[in-house]
Amino acid sequence: MNILINQIGYMPEARKVAAVRGGLFQNAEILNEKDQAVLCVPVSSEKTSIWGDEVSYADFSELHVPGKYVVKIGDERSYPFEIAKDVYGKCLTALVDMFYYQRCGCDLSSDIGAFKHSACHMTKARVYGTQEYREVSGGWHDAGDFGRYIVPAAKAVCDLLIAYEWNKKAFEKAGITEIIGETKWELMWMLKMQREDGGVYHKATCASFCDMIMPDEEKEEIILSPVSTTATGDFAACMAMAYRFYKDADGAFALEMKNAAVKAWEFLQNNGAILFKNPAGITTGEYGDDCDQDERLWAAIELFRLTGEKKYEEAALSMIGDFDFTLAPLGWADVSGYAAIEGMDLEGELGEKCRQWVKTAAESRYKGINAYGIAMTDSLPWGSNMDVSDDGMLFYCAWKLTGDEKYREAMHKQLNYILGVNPMGYSYVSGFGTKCMRYPHHRPSIATGVCQPGMLSGGPASGMMDPVAKEFLQGKSAGKSYIDDHGSYSTNEICVYWNSPLVALMAAVKAE
Ligand code: G3I
Ligand code: 9MR
Ligand code: ZN
DSSP states (O other): OOEEOOSSEEOTTSOOEEEEESSOOSEEEEEOTTSOEEEEEEBOSOOEEETTEEEEEEEOTTOOSOEEEEEEETTEEOOOEEEOTTTTHHHHHHHHHHHHHTBSSSOOOSSSGGGOOOOOSOSOEEETTSSOEEOOOOSBOOBSSOOEEHHHHHHHHHHHHHHHHHTGGGGOSTTSOOHHHHHHHHHHHHHHTBOTTSOEESEEEOSSOOOSOOGGGOOSOOEEOOEEHHHHHHHHHHHHHHHHHHTTTOHHHHHHHHHHHHHHHHHHHHOOOOOOOOOTTOOSOOOOOSOOHHHHHHHHHHHHHHHOOHHHHHHHHHHHTTSOTTOOOOSSSOOHHHHHHHHTTOOHHHHHHHHHHHHHHHHHHHHTOOTTSOSOOSOOOTTHHHHHHHHHHHHHHHHHHHOOHHHHHHHHHHHHHHTTOSTTOOBOBTTSSSSBOOOOBOHHHHHHSOOOSOOBBOOOOTTOOSHHHHHHOTTOOGGGOOOOOTTOHHHHBBBHHHHHHHHHHHHHHHTO
16 A cells, blocks of 8 residues: 555544655545545655655645545555544544453453453462562553553553543543543552552562463462552652542542552652562563653652642752753653653743743654654654654643644644554554554454454564564564564554553544
């Protein structure tokens, strides 16, 4: 396929640009469902080289009329797409429903189709290196595996809450899972992961990854890996942030989270960096990190927002100067971007610094945007579609802050890339788009042979970090280092914290 479009489609007023590769073309026609040409636009004559492609563009933004279309250039036709006001409604619902399907310790037998299973991982977990047991059922399975990890959980919860806060109206349609209810499921589990002294266990997993079985078939002992200050900092930030979403309707729960956040902060004050490494015998996801300053800063800013207490403001101000403002990552490892975007509305010096940070970082990402619309070219990390979606969130913040339309357009480009304007010609979301991801590294998908809609693939990763990637992706450019194969966990796994920024990005576009 050489005519690359967003395979779901576009909102009527959105910018609509097909990326075109291959020969030299004069014109592109847009055909309606009856195969009638409704518009003819030029294909740009200059081409940009990227990832082995020569890319030009056909801009058909002037087409606003709702309907189903294809782009035709020479003898080739694009995949079909739609123009409609609520073009993303179904996909957004599916992206949110994914969290429900990822639930652990919940009987999903009646209402969810192929991924049904009885309540899983219900046995008490043993604290690593002891004979002490704790009840830590609940939460979401992280990804294609069934581990439950605090660090990525905090990112996923915050993205969903932010998505909801930024654009409530994107979620108004009946049928959309109630975000606040779903995040509560995860938050309740996170609360169980806090130790009496405020420290938070890094993860609850078996010792190693299981076979490609359903969650209720994994019966190995569950082990609580040691407390880390990255998990504790993320926990403090996430709980402090979540407070404001529950305080009116669910006051007791909100208060419990506030107290837990303060306790986690105290633990951070009493302890230097405790950085996590998988202890002997544990081989599940590590979520290791070589720095906990970003987690501490994020926690300080959230606790200041929540309590207004000077000590948190002072702590944040004493740390913020050490950060590089050209970067505001919303990742699981570096969470400093959450400090920046959550501090944006504060008054005084701290708020001013955070606004400066968001602007500087967004501008530096913006400058890196390539011919396919994303801000990474030379190499793509494991889970690159998360970085693309995270950039979409950052551009949204910069647009809201500055009013500069270029950031809004950049935000749209991130979504269009995920849904088809990429060198693979894939929609990376299962069930949406003609050529969409179908074979994720996801145990329930593999065990049942069914790929439910609404899961975002990690996407191209240039490091060839699994056996399938090593076998099939040698010599590919970064943007093409992707294979839709059950075995390629470094390019085609699915994850709660990859879906979550896409929820925020799609909701932001949908609410326009
Ligand atoms: O820390 C280095 C950094 O210094 C260097 O500049 C960079 C260059 O590539 O690499 C950095 O390390 C990477 C690390 O992520 C942090 O970004 C590793 O190469 C990379 O392999 C690692 O990938 C992580 C992967 O687990 C393996 O640990 C992914 O981000 C992470 O999303 C993924 O998470 C897994 C869980 O472990 C288990 N559950 C599924 C989940 C998704 O695949
Ligand atoms: O299935 C595991 C996946 O969820 C992880 O992201 C990935 C990297 O940590 O590891 C996968 O498990 C593989 C393991 O690392 C090596 N043996 C084969 C496992 C399944 O493919
Ligand atoms: Zn489970």
